[in-house]
Amino acid sequence: MNGFPLITTLTLVPLIGAVLVAGLGRDKASVARGLAFALGLFSLALALAMWKSFDPTFGALQFEERHDWIPTLHIQYHVAVDGLGLLMVLLTAVVTPMAMLASWRVEDRAPLYFSLVLFLQSGLFGTFTALNFFHWFLFWELSLIPAFFLIRLWGGPQRAPAATQFFVYTLFGSVALLLAFLAIFLATDKVSDFIALADAARQGTLIPALSKTLGWQELTTRGLATLIFIGAFVGLAVKVPLMPFHTWLPAAYAEAPTGTTMLLTGVMSKMGVYGFLRILLPIFPEPMQWLRTPLLVLAVITIVFSAGAAFAQTDLKRLLAYSSINHLGYCMLGIFAVATPGAGVIAPATQKAAALNGVVLQMFNHGLTASTLFWFVSLIERRSGGLRGLNDFGGLRKVAPVFCGLMGIALFSSLGLPGLNGFVGEFLIFKGAFPLAPCSASLSVIGLLVTAIFILTLIQRVFNGPLNPAWSRLPDLTAGERVMLGVPIALMFVLGVWPQLILGMINSTVVRMVEQLPF
Amino acid sequence: MLAWTIYISFLGALALMLLPAGTARAARAVALVTALAGLGIGVAGYAQFETGRIATLARVPWIPSLGIQYHLAADGISLTLVLLTGVAAVAGILFFWNIEHRAKEFFAFYLVLIGGVYGVFLSFDLFLLFVFYELAIIPKYFLIAIWGSTRREYGAMKLALYSFVGSAMVLVGLIAAYVVAGARTLDIVELAGFPFPHNFQMWAFPVVFVGFAILAGLWPFHTWAPTGHVAAPTAASMLLAGVVMKLGAYGCLRVAMTLFPQGLEPWGFHVLGFASWGDVFAVLAVTGIVYGATVALVQTDFKFVIGYSSVSHMGFVLLGLMTLNQVGLSGAVLQMFSHGVVAGLLFAVVGRMVYDRTHTRDLAALQGMNLSKTIPFAAVTFVLAGAASMGLPGFSGFVAEVQVLVGAWAAFPTLAVLAGAGIVVGVAYTWRAMQKAFFGEVTPADPGPPPKQLERISVHERLGAVLLIGISLVIGLCPDLLLRIIVPSFDSPLFDWLRTGGPR
C-alpha cells in the first residue's frame, strides 16, 4: 500500500497534459496533436506496465493508495485496481489513442480538442480506479464536461440540442446517484468508501443502518433500501444506457465528432456497466435481488428494442449507436441474472462467474469493436464528403476492397462470429444467464437474431451490390490507415482465438465478486 | 506581525494620496505591492500559527476610563479570513489593472477598505471591531459611486445605508452589552465569559445578529446585494461579494453568537413552528439559498446572476452557523473562504473579461457573440469557476457545502434537504448562464455580423484567474490546510457554549 503512486500518476499525467496542450496557441495545432498522442501512448505504456506487475491470482486490490482528504468528514482519497479496474484502464488506454488518430484532421481549435480528449481520459482513469464515493463522483462528473464540450463545439448540425440532452440526462442521473449516496453517507455516519460499504452490505448491517437513521414517513426497511437503490440505479442506468433512459444516446453519438463517438461508445458507456459491477452489485445485492424481475425485463427490452431500432436506421452512426445499446444490454442481462438467489442444477456460483466473466469480457470487446466501427464510419464519411446513410453507398467492395474487408471483420465481430472477439463475451453471458434466468435469456436471443439481420443488411447494402456510380473514385485506405486500423483488427482476432489473455486477468476478481454476494 | 496587514494597507493608502495626480501606473504598482505585502504577511502568519490558541498581536489600553483597549488577536477563524482578504485584494487589483480614470483615488479607497477589513478580522475588542467595521462602509460607497456602472449612485447609497442601519443595530446591542456588563470592558473574551441575564440575551442576540447579517445578505435584508454588486466596478464587486459580505457573517459568529449564546435557546413556546431564534435564522438562511438560486435562474443580466448567486452561497454560511455543531460551523467558515475566492473569480469574468470587452451584460446579446471562440480563456475560466461555484468535488466549495449539509442534517434535517435542492438549482443557473454567455451560437439561418475581434485576455487577468482557481483547487484537494486551523479554534474558551451543550 502506498508504494509508488502508479494510479495517481496514471490519472494525473493526462490531466496535466490537458492543461499543457490547452495552453498551446491556435497556430500550434500539429504540436498539440503530437503531444497529445505521445501522452496517449505514454498512458498506454503505463497501463501495460501495470498489467505486467499485476498479480492475477487472488483477485485482491492492488496498487492501492490511501490518503486522508477531508478528515472531518472521514473522506479519504482511496484508489486501487483489481482485475476489472485494470481491464477498464487498459481499455481506456487503448481506445484513447485510437480516438486521437481518428480525430487527426480536426482543424478548428485543435489544441482545445485534444486537450479535452486528454481531460476525458483522465476522468475515465479516475472513475475506474476510485474507491471512495466522493472522488469517484468527481471523476464521474469530470468526464461529463469534456464530453459535453466536444459534442457542443465540434459536432454536427444538431449538436446543440444533442449536447444539451446528453448533459441534462446524465446530470439528472448523477443527481439521483448523489442523493442516494448522500443518504447512505449520512445514515452510516460518514462512510463513503466502496469497500467499506460493500463489507457492511455483506454483513447485513447496511440496510438496517439506513432505516435507523433515515426513517422517513412510513417506509419500511425494504422500501427505504429500495428507494435508495433506485436512486443509485437511475444514475448508473442513464450512463449505460438502459432503456428507457437511453433517448440521449442516438443523437449524442450521431452529432458528436467521430473521435468523440469512439470514446463515448468505447469507454464512457462502460462507465455505467462498471458502476453496476463496482457499486450497485456489492453494495445493494438484496434490493437487486428483490427487483430482479423488473430489472431483467428492462434488460430484455433494451436488447430487443434497440436491435429493432438499429434495424430501422438509415444513418450508419445511429445504427451503430443503437447497436451499442444492444450490446450493452447483454452486459446488463448478465449482471441482473447474477442477482438470482441460489438455485439451479449446476452450482450457481459457476454460472454466475461465467456470466460475470462474460460481462467483463464483453465490456472490453465491445469497446474495442464499437470504436473501431465508428472509426471506419468516420473514414467513409470523410471520403464521401459527409454522407453516411445506409443507402448512400453500394458496391464499395469493388473500389475499396481493403476498407470493406477490414470493416467487414469488425462488423462480424460485432455480430458475434466465433473466432472473433465479440463471440466469447456473449457466449459466456448466455452460458451463465440461461440457467439463472432462462426466460430472459431466451427472449434476448431475438436480439442476437435481429443484430445478425441488420449487420448483414449493412454489409449487403454498403459493400456488396451494384456499384453506386457516385463512388467509383472512392479512394481505398492509405497505407498509414491500414497500419493504424490493423492494430485493433489484429486484436480482435487475437482475443477471439485466445480470450485467456483477458480472462486470466479478470477471472479471480470475478470469482471473488461472486463469492462475496450474499446469495 | 499580522497586525501589519492593517497598517500596511493604511500606509499604502496614504502613500497613494501623496502621489501626484495622473500617474495611474505608479498608483497600480503601489497598490499591488501593498496588497501583496498584506498577503505575504498573512501567509507568514499562517506558517507561524499555533493551532487552537488565540495569538495576541497587540493589547494596549486605548481609552482606559471606559475600559476600551486596542486589542488585536488572531485565532484560526480570523486567520482564515485574513488569508482570504489578502488573496481577494491581490486578485482585485490584478483584475482592475486597466483602470485609468482617477486611478490613484480608486486604489486609495480600495486599500482603506482592505485595511478596515483586516482590522475587523483581527480585533478582539468590540469597540475596535466596530470602529473598523464602520470604517469600511465609506470607501465602499465611494468605490461604487465613482467608478461603478449601472445605477451606481443609487446602488452605492443603498449599500451604505443598509450597512449603516445594520451597524446601528449592532451599536445598540454593543452599548447595551457594555452597560449591562458593568461598563468596565469591551474585550470580547471577557464579555464572552460574562453571564448576561437570560432575558437580555434573548433580545440582544437577534438585534446584533440581524445587524451583522444584513451585511451578510440574510434574506430578506439582502436586497442591497444584487443592486450593489451590479453597480460596483469589477474590483469592488470582487471585494464586496468576496470579503465584505464575510464581515457580516464573521460578526454574527464572533460577536452575536459568542457573546449571547443563550439567545439561541428555545423560547419555551412556539410561534409559526419556530421555537428559537436559531430556527428562525436557519429558515431564513435556507430561504436565501433557494430564493437566491431561483431568482438567479431567471435573470437576463449576467452580473445579476452572479449577484444573486452570492446571496445564495452566503445562505450556506448562515445555515452552517445555525447548526451549532462543529462540522457545520467549520463548514461555514470554510464556505466563507471558498465563496470569497470563487465569487471574486465569477465577478472577474463577468465584469472584467466580458463586460469590459463587449460592453453588455445582457445574456441574450452575449448569446450571439460566440465568446468561446473569441475569448476562450474567459470561457474556460468561467467553466472552472462555475464548477467550483456548483460545488463540484475537487474545488473548495464542495468540502464546505458538504460539511454544512452534514452539520445541518444533524440539526434540521428538512432544511438540509431544501438546501440540497438549492445546490441543484445552483447547477441549473450556472449552467444556463454559461451556455448563454459563452456558448451561444447563431443559427445558420441568421448568421448576424461576424464576431468582432475582442481584445485578448491580458497577462494580469490570467494571473488573477490562475491565482483564484489555483487556490480553490488547492483547498478543494487539501482542505485540511485550512481545516486544521479552523476546527481547533472551536476548542477555545470563546466557544465554551458550544460544548456545554448549547441548544443542540
Next chain:
Amino acid sequence: MSYLDLLKLALPETIVLLGALAALVADSTMRGLEVRFRFIIGGLIAAVGCAASIAWMLLAPGLGTAQGGMLVVDPLTQLVQIALLVLTIFTVLISMESDFTEHVGEYLALILLATVGMMFLVGSEDLLMVFISLELTSLSLYILTAFDKRSIRSAEAALKYFLFGGMSAAFTLFGFSLIYGLSGSTNLREIAVAIAGKGLDPLLIVGLVMAVIGFAFKVAAAPFHLWAPDAYQGAPAPSAAFIASGSKVAGFFIFAKVLMLGFAGAEGNGAWRDYAPGWTPVVAAIAALSMLLGNLAAIVQSSVRRLLAYSAIAHAGYMLLGVMPHNGQGFAALIYYAVTYALTTLGAFGVVAAVERGTGDETLAGFAGMSRRAPVISLCMLIFMLSLAGIPPLAGFFGKFYVFSAALKGGAPDLGLLWLVILAVGTSAVSLYYYLKVAKQLYVADPPAGSGALQVPILSQITLVLLAAGVVVLGCAPALILNLIQDAVQFARF
C-alpha cells in the same frame, strides 16, 4: 471679597474684553487701508487676546467663587472656557478672509464680546448672572448675524433670531423669577436645597418648563429651533460658524449645569417603564423630537447651510442624551461631544465659506466636483461630514458612543433609557444619507464644465486642516481630552 480679587478671578474675561477693545481701537486707526489687511491685523489682535486669556488660565489658575456663586472658577469652567476661546480663535481665523463688511473692528469686537458673555455664562452658578451673560452673548450674536449689509437674508435672519431670542429670553426670565420666588435664592446650589424638600410644586413645574424652553431655544432644540435654519443660512459664514459652535458649547454647558445643579431633586425619570414627572422626561421629549425633526428635515435640503442647521438640531438632540442621566459621566460625555461637535461644525462652515467665496453658490450643486478643484478643503469637508455622521475613527463617533453609553448607564440596571438610545442610533443611521449627499457632491459628481481650481487662501486652508486634524486626532485618541474632562467633572462634584 474685594474688587481686586474679583478682578483676578475674572481676569480671563477681562483680557478678552481688552482684546475686543484693542481690536476696535486698532481698526479705527486703519480705516483707510484695505479691508483684508485690516481683518488680518484686527484678527491677530483678537486672536492674541484670546490666546493670552488661555495662557493666563493655564499658567496661573486662580480657583475660587465670587459673590455667592455669581462667578465660579474651577477646573471645569476653565476647561470649557479654554475650549470656547479656542473656538473663538478659529472663528476669527476663518473670518479673516471675509469680504462682506468693512466694519472690521466692530465685527471682531462683537465676536469677542460674545465670547466674554459665554465665558461668564459658563462661569456662573447664579440665575441672574446666567441671564445677564445669556443676553450679552445673544445680543452680540444677533448683530453678528445681521452684519452682512449687502444681503437681505442676513437682515431677515437676524430679525428672526432677535425676535425669537427676545421671546425666549422673556420665557427664561419669567421662569427664573418663579424659581426665585419658590426658593428664595438665585444661587443654583441653594435652589437645589430649597426645592428638595418641596416635591413637585406646580409653580416649580412651570418655572422648570420655562427655563428649559429658554435653554432649548439657545441650543436650537426642537420645537424651539425655528430660528436656526434661517439664521444659519442668512448670517455671514463666520457668524454662522460661531453661532453653531461656540454658543452651542456654552449653551449646552449651562443648560446641563442649571438642570443638574439647580434642579437636582426634581429630575423625575424618563425611562420607559419607570416614568416619573420631572425635567428628565421633558428633556427626553425634546431630545427625541430634535433627533427626529432634525434628521428628517435635513434629508430634503438642497442648501448646505440649511442642511448643517437641521443637522445641528439633530445633534442637539443627541447631546441632550448626555443630560438625561444627570450624573458626572453624562456631563463629561456631553462636554466631549459638544466640544468636538463645535470644532467639526466650525470647520464645515469654514469650508462653506470658502466655497461660497469661490463659486458664489452655497447649495449642494455648488459643491460639485470640489475634490478635484480644491482637494485639501474637500478632504477636510469629508472628514467633517463623516464625523458628524458618526463614522469611526473620528471624534463624532466616539462622542456618540460615549453619550449613548452614559445615557444607558444612567438607566441601569434595567436599561430604562434604551428607547431613547435606540431612537438616537436609528436617526443617526438615517443621517448618513444626507452627509453622504454632500460627500457625493464633493467626490462623485463632476465639476461644472470649464471650471478650474478653486482659489482658497492659505490661511483658510491651514485653519481647516488644523480643525480636521483635530477631529481625527480626538477621534483616534479621545483619551487625550477625556481624562481632563472627567477629572474636571469629578472636581465639580456633580
